[in-house]
Amino acid sequence: xxxxxxxxxxxxxxxxxxxxxxxxxxxxxxxxxxxxxxxxxxxxxxxxxxxxxxxxxxxxxxxxxxxxxxxxxxxxxxxxxxxxxxxxxxxxxxxxxxxxxxxxxxxxxxxxxxxxxxxxxxxxxxxxxxxxxxxxxxxxxxxxxxxxxxxxxxxxxxxxxxxxxxxxxxxxxxxxxxxxxxxxxxxxxxxxxxxxxxxxxxxxxxxxxxxxxxxxxxxxxxxxxxxxxxxxxxxxxxxxxxxxxxxxxxxxxxxxxxxxxxxxxxxxxxxxxxxxxxxxxxxxxxxxxxxxxxxxxxxxxxxxxxxxxxxxxxxxxxxxxxxxxxxxxxxxxxxxxxxxxxxxxxxxxxxxxxxxxxxxxxxxxxxxxxxxxxxxxxxxxxxxx
Amino acid sequence: xxxxxxxxxxxxxxxxxxxxxxxxxxxxxxxxxxxxxxxxxxxxxxxxxxxxxxxxxxxxxxxxxxxxxxxxxxxxxxxxxxxxxxxxxxxxxxxxxxxxxxxxxxxxxxxxxxxxxxxxxxxxxxxxxxxxxxxxxxxxxxxxxxxxxxxxxxxxxxxxxxxxxxxxxxxxxxxxxxxxxxxxxxxxxxxxxxxxxxxxxxxxxxxxxxxxxxxxxxxxxxxxxxxxxxxxxxxxxxxxxxxxxxxxxxxxxxxxxxxxxxxxxxxxxxxxxxxxxxxxxxxxxxxxxxxxxxxxxxxxxxxxxxxxxxxxxxxxxxxxxxxxxxxxxxxxxxxxxxxxxxxxxxxxxxxxxxxxxxxxxxxxxxxxxxxxxxxxxxxxxxxxxxxxxxxxxxxxxxxxxxxxxxxxxxxxxxxxxxxxxxxxxxxxxxxxxxxxxxxxxxxxxxxxxxxxxxxxxxxxxxxxxxxxxxxxxxxxxxxxxxxxxxxxxxxxxxxxxxxxxxxxxxxxxxxxxxxxxxxxxxxxxxxxxxxxxxxxxxx
Numbered sequence: 034x035x036x037x038x039x040x041x042x043x044x045x046x047x048x049x050x051x052x053x054x055x056x057x058x059x060x061x062x063x064x065x066x067x068x069x070x071x072x073x074x075x076x077x078x079x080x081x082x083x084x085x086x087x088x089x090x091x092x093x094x095x096x097x098x099x100x101x102x103x104x105x106x107x108x109x110x111x112x113x114x115x116x117x118x119x120x121x122x123x124x125x126x127x128x129x130x131x132x133x134x135x136x137x138x139x140x141x142x143x144x145x146x147x148x149x150x151x152x153x154x155x156x157x158x159x160x161x162x163x164x165x166x167x168x169x170x171x172x173x174x175x176x177x178x179x180x181x182x183x184x185x186x187x188x189x190x191x192x193x194x195x196x197x198x199x200x201x202x203x204x205x206x207x208x209x210x211x212x213x214x215x216x217x218x219x220x221x222x223x224x225x226x227x228x229x230x231x232x233x234x235x236x237x238x239x240x241x242x243x244x245x246x247x248x249x250x251x252x253x254x255x256x257x258x259x260x261x262x263x264x265x266x267x268x269x270x271x272x273x274x275x276x277x278x279x280x281x282x283x284x285x286x287x288x289x290x291x292x293x294x295x296x297x298x299x300x301x302x303x304x305x306x307x308x309x310x311x312x313x314x315x316x317x318x319x320x321x322x323x324x325x326x327x328x329x330x331x332x333x334x335x336x337x338x339x340x341x342x343x344x345x346x347x348x349x350x351x352x353x354x355x356x357x358x359x360x361x362x363x364x365x366x367x368x369x370x371x372x373x374x375x376x377x378x379x380x381x382x383x384x385x386x387x388x389x390x391x392x393x394x395x396x397x398x399x400x401x402x403x404x405x406x407x408x409x410x411x412x413x414x415x416x417x418x
Numbered sequence: 419x420x421x422x423x424x425x426x427x428x429x430x431x432x433x434x435x436x437x438x439x440x441x442x443x444x445x446x447x448x449x450x451x452x453x454x455x456x457x458x459x460x461x462x463x464x465x466x467x468x469x470x471x472x473x474x475x476x477x478x479x480x481x482x483x484x485x486x487x488x489x490x491x492x493x494x495x496x497x498x499x500x501x502x503x504x505x506x507x508x509x510x511x512x513x514x515x516x517x518x519x520x521x522x523x524x525x526x527x528x529x530x531x532x533x534x535x536x537x538x539x540x541x542x543x544x545x546x547x548x549x550x551x552x553x554x555x556x557x558x559x560x561x562x563x564x565x566x567x568x569x570x571x572x573x574x575x576x577x578x579x580x581x582x583x584x585x586x587x588x589x590x591x592x593x594x595x596x597x598x599x600x601x602x603x604x605x606x607x608x609x610x611x612x613x614x615x616x617x618x619x620x621x622x623x624x625x626x627x628x629x630x631x632x633x634x635x636x637x638x639x640x641x642x643x644x645x646x647x648x649x650x651x652x653x654x655x656x657x658x659x660x661x662x663x664x665x666x667x668x669x670x671x672x673x674x675x676x677x678x679x680x681x682x683x684x685x686x687x688x689x690x691x692x693x694x695x696x697x698x699x700x701x702x703x704x705x706x707x708x709x710x711x712x713x714x715x716x717x718x719x720x721x722x723x724x725x726x727x728x729x730x731x732x733x734x735x736x737x738x739x740x741x742x743x744x745x746x747x748x749x750x751x752x753x754x755x756x757x758x759x760x761x762x763x764x765x766x767x768x769x770x771x772x773x774x775x776x777x778x779x780x781x782x783x784x785x786x787x788x789x790x791x792x793x794x795x796x797x798x799x800x801x802x803x804x805x806x807x808x809x810x811x812x813x814x815x816x817x818x819x820x821x822x823x824x825x826x827x828x829x830x831x832x833x834x835x836x837x838x839x840x841x842x843x844x845x846x847x848x849x850x851x852x853x854x855x856x857x858x859x860x861x862x863x864x865x866x867x868x869x870x871x872x873x874x875x876x877x878x879x880x881x882x883x884x885x886x887x888x889x890x891x892x893x894x895x896x897x898x899x900x901x902x903x904x905x906x907x908x909x910x911x912x913x914x915x916x917x918x919x920x921x922x923x924x925x926x927x928x929x930x931x932x933x934x935x936x937x938x939x940x941x942x943x944x945x946x947x948x949x950x951x952x953x954x955x956x957x
Contacts, residue, residue: 154795156788183795293789372786374649375928376630377820391629392909392925399924403884403891413786413818 039101040065041113045132046095046234049087052246054080055131059114069097109208109235110135126253126279130232133250136208137228140201140254145319146176148251150272151185151261156294157370157415159262162286163188166259169312171198175319178203178255180247181223185261187216190223200227201254205247206239207231230254245271252276256319259284259309263297273301282318284309353404363387364397365406365416372413419443419480421508421515424522424551425501426542427493430718430758430765431683433538433545435522437487438498440505445481453486456494465527466503473531473578475507482506492762495717497536500525500555503578504585517585522546522554531578535559537685540678540693543567555581561599562692563682566675572599601692607671617664617696623836625661627822628654634817634929636840639665640847641908642862644751644773644812646736649819651783655776656701658819659732662774663697664837666729667845673728676768680727684720698729698771704738712746712756713767723750724767736775737804744809747773751812775813777805787821814864814901815929847911863908868900875903875918884920888927902926 044055044065057079062068069092076085104111112118113132121142123129133139140146147170149163163185171177171193179186181202193200202223206212208231211220223229232250233243248271252258258276260283263269276283285306288295302308309315357365367378379394398414401407408417419442427436449463463484467477484502486493501523507513524542526534535557543554543564553571556564561574573596575581580596587595622632631647635658638645647655669677678694681687687694702711702722713721723731733739750756754770780798784790793801851862854874860866866874877885885902888894894902903918906926910918 154788154792291789371788374630374818374820376628376818379629380627380820391633392921395630395633395928396921396924399888399892399927403887405891409892413820 037065037115038111038113039097040069041115041132042101042104042111043091043095043097044068044088045113046100047084047088047091049084050080052128052131052232054084056114059131065113104235107209107235108136110139112139120254123250123253126249128249129253130250133230133232134208134235135228135230137224137226138199138201139228139230140176140178140199144174144176145257145323146178146201146255147257147259147315147319148178148255148272149185149189149259149261150179150251150269152263152267152269152294153182153184153186154294155184155188155262156292157372158288158292159185159286159294160188161370163261164192166261166286166309166312166315167192167200168196170315171196171200173312173316174198175316176201176227178251180204180244180251181216181219181229183213183215187219189261191219194219194222194226198226202227202229203247203250203254204229204231204239205233205243207233207235207237209235210238212239244268248272249275249279252281253279255281256322257282257284257315259286259315260298260301260306261286262288262294263301264293265296265300267297269297273306282307282322284315284318354406357401357404357406360389360393360397361401361404364394365401368401368407368414368416370416372410372415374413378414419509419511421505421518423501423505423508423518424546425498425524426522426538426546427491427496428538428541428683429491429763431538431541431679431720431767432765433541434488434491435546435549435551436493436496436498437485438501438505439485439487440502440509441483441485442478442480442506442509443483447479447481449477449482449484451484451486453484453489454492455486456492459486459493459496459498462497462499462502462527465499465529466506468529469499469527469531469578470503470506472529473582475510475512475582477506478510494762496538497524497526497534499527500533500557500578500581503527504581507582513582513585517589520551520553522551524554524560525557525575527578533557533575533577533581535689537687538683539563540566540675540682540687543570543572544675544679546570555584559689562601562690563678563687565599565601566603566678566692568603574599603671603693606693606695607668607674617661617837620661620664621837622658622661622665622840623834625654625658625834628658628819631655631658631817631819632835632840634815635662636665636844637905637908637912637929638774638815639772640844640912641814641851641864641904642772643814643864643905643908644775646775646777646810646813646816647819648777648779648816650785650787650821651778653819653822655819656732656734659701659730659734659774659776660699661837662730662732662772663699665840665844666697666772667841667848669695669697669728677728680720680724680767684725686725698726699732700726700729700771701732701734704733704735706739706743708740708743708746711743712750712758712769713765714758714760718758718760718762718765720767721756721769723747723756723769723771726771727768729771731771731773733773733775736777737801739804741804741806744804745806748808748812751809773813775805779818784821811897814905817929843912846914847908850911850914863904863911866904866907871900871903871907875907877903877918877923881918881920881923884923888923892927892930894927894930898930902930905929 058068061079073085111134149167151159167177167189177190177193177200179190181187190200200223208229211217252272252275258281260269273283283306285298285301286309287302288298367381375395375398379391382389402409406417407414421440423438425436425438426433451460451463470477504523508515524536524539526536528534539556539560540563544567547567547570554564555573555575558574558576561572565572584592584596649655674693674695681694700722709715711721712723713719750769756767756769758765779785780791780793781801782791782793855861906918906922909922909925
């Protein structure tokens with residue numbers, strides 16, 4: 034197998050030979066070593082002239098043993114389709130990746146995994162939900178799979194790590210390249226508390242066309258896909274479509290009908306996605322799923338869930354919230370998940386018929402920030418949850 | 419056959435007296451001008467010759483030498499026509515040089531002998547009066563400018579022959595011939611309210627909503643803090659900015675002289691205008707060039723920031739200004755004067771203005787309305803990055819303008835505060851500062867140095883704790899510390915409070931949002947996550 038591995042690695046590095054062609058080759062030659070040793074004419078009908086040239090060119094300058102050794106030294110696992118480390122879940126999906134690279138661990142197949150996905154450009158509500166779901170699911174032993182992108186993906190994974198869970202990032206670049214750059218800290222953390230996974234050889238720079246295919250790995254590796262926030266037209270739907278194609282269940286977080294960032298989620302719900310009103314909904318589903326499976330197979334898999342934290346009472350309530358005085362309560366009621374300017378809050382309070390100065394409103398807002406129940410950014414104040 | 423006429427010129431806005439010396443001698447007829455002058459000044463020779471001929475005084479066929487003294491200052495962009503013509507006539511013996519005693523002469527000539535207005539009259543006459551010259555002969559259009567100088571006898575003239583007739587007349591008959599121009603300077607400043615006449619139709623009472631911005635403007639004006647208004651398009655940022663001069667105190671006489679001098683040098687005083695009595699409001703378009711903003715050019719001219727001296731410099735769409743252009747503001751904002759060095763010498767123009775900037779919160783302008791705004795975090799960061807940190811550092815107050823509902827606009831029965839009411843409070847706050855800084859060399863809270871802050875912004879233990887609390891929870895930078903204190907001092911002054919209290923500090927901290935991370939749609943801080951990991955390792 035080891036020698037097969039190094040030849041598979043070599044073939045996987047040939048530019049211009051896609052995933053499907055790789056499987057075609059494997060089907061024809063049965064093992065990778067033979068492919069590498071084959072003569073030019075043997076490829077006719079399978080590879081185009083250009084692809085053969087590329088393969089021949091690579092063969093000239095490629096030291097199969099050395100390169101494989103080098104890969105091994107960098108700590109990157111190479112997991113071809115025929116390896117026993119290759120996840121069973123991926124074997125059954127349409128168009129499975131020919132090989133995976135992994136920094137860190139691969140997801141534990143016996144444990145449930147959920148992917149938390151959504152918009153890069155999230156709202157405060159999405160941020161809260163991604164954190165909450167990530168944290169609570171991870172706390173209950175669920176592995177979080179996502180794309181380590183800006184926004185929801187990163188937030189969910191970050192929360193999972195903070196909660197002490199495992200999380201796996203599937204990249205649209207080589208595993209040794211951190212994209213986006215601002216998630217560098219998260220990238221390093223995932224390496225130690227989960228794994229970075231990619232079907233692209235190390236050193237591959239991220240390109241727009243790499244991202245849709247990687248979404249099939251995200252959904253493929255998980256049992257449930259949870260959409261936190263997405264607009265009606267969003268890249269998230271690529272993952273959702275893949276998930277449905279692969280037979281994974283899709284959960285969507287409901288949102289207000291006036292928020293376009295929740296538009297996609299509400300649409301999904303309308304189309305029959307399950308509603309994720311709390312992490313327990315997903316746990317419940319996973320548990321049923323596991324039970325069904327254990328009926329067919331043997332043994333119980335309930336112990337996979339760390340059920341000691343049922344968590345309903347763990348809803349993060351800021352203790353100061355109960356201690357607010359009347360004015361503070363009044364102002365707090367005007368806050369939203371979206372930043373609102375102090376002027377707007379003042380107008381709203383006035384409209385309700387309260388006599389208060391604009392300076393006082395600002396004072397109360399800062400007090401709320403100090404108490405930790407509100408936050409501010411450049412665009413105004415918002416509710417912290 | 420020699421004569422000297424005193425005229426004036428300006429270097430930057432620094433006036434100096436210039437002697438126009440004329441000598442007529444036997445020899446080949448020629449007209450020679452010396453005295454370190456540029457080409458356009460030399461052209462005066464031809465104008466003077468023709469103008470004199472047309473006025474009935476043809477030049478004698480003699481060797482004419484003219485010297486402009488002092489010879490070490492390069493004369494450029496100035497008009498020496500009238501003094502030169504008078505000097506020649508004097509050298510010819512047409513005019514008695516005694517009649518020119520203690521007289522300053524300024525003016526440009528047309529070929530027909532008409533006298534045209536020149537720029538920089540106000541600083542020149544002021545300077546000349548200090549040097550002991552008590553009469554000045556000025557173009558009629560500039561006469562009111564010169565007449566502002568108390569004690570200076572100002573004669574406004576319109577043609578060359580008029581000047582000659584005037585100078586030839588015996589001392590006693592002169593005033594009959596051309597009565598000296600008089601301007602009652604006191605009346606210009608007597609009634610403060612009249613100064614605001616021009617602001618009719620620009621009153622704060624016309625602005626519905628945006629109370630937070632109005633409040634911020636009030637504080638900014640009171641303590642002379644630079645201000646940045648951030649808001650979506652159509653939220654009334656420019657509308658508010660245009661009304662700021664209306665809540666500033668009336669120009670005092672000395673301020674007015676400063677401002678008028680700059681406008682006089684720039685040639686921007688209107689015909690027959692004597693002094694600028696309204697606060698300047700300059701709103702340059704964002705395509706402005708560097709030298710137009712801070713001053714400069716071949717013949718150095720004051721830039722827009724100097725024209726906004728003692729008034730408001732409003733930079734609309736601040737992010738659209740070229741980064742380099744904006745960065746030029748760094749030094750003037752600090753020193754309140756701009757120094758320009760060119761090959762022709764260095765010039766200083768005063769630039770003590772209130773900077774008011776306006777910008778959108780993101781490239782599309784709709785953030786935080788995520789239903790409309792699709793700008794990514796990076797795009798926003800790039801957009802905001804167009805204003806450099808050092809500039810933001812000099813802006814004490816930053817306020818968000820909210821999007822306006824149509825409903826709010828249609829409320830006509832709202833009784834908003836008028837500019838007059840706001841101005842009253844501003845004046846009170848300024849009065850307090852004037853008393854406080856009587857022995858210091860500053861005027862406003864915004865100018866306090868760290869040492870002065872320590873002296874005048876004493877916090878009690880409770881306020882000190884609050885300050886620390888705010889800094890920790892709101893992630894303010896250490897740099898912001900002094901700014902918050904300066905602004906809270908102004909808020910306390912507006913409040914009429916001797917001590918800075920908790921509510922003043924909390925409000926002041928509300929105006930700090932230009933600090934470090936600013937928008938951060940997502941607050942994914944590396945510290946937090948690494949902290950989470952540390953915690954986990956421990957467990």
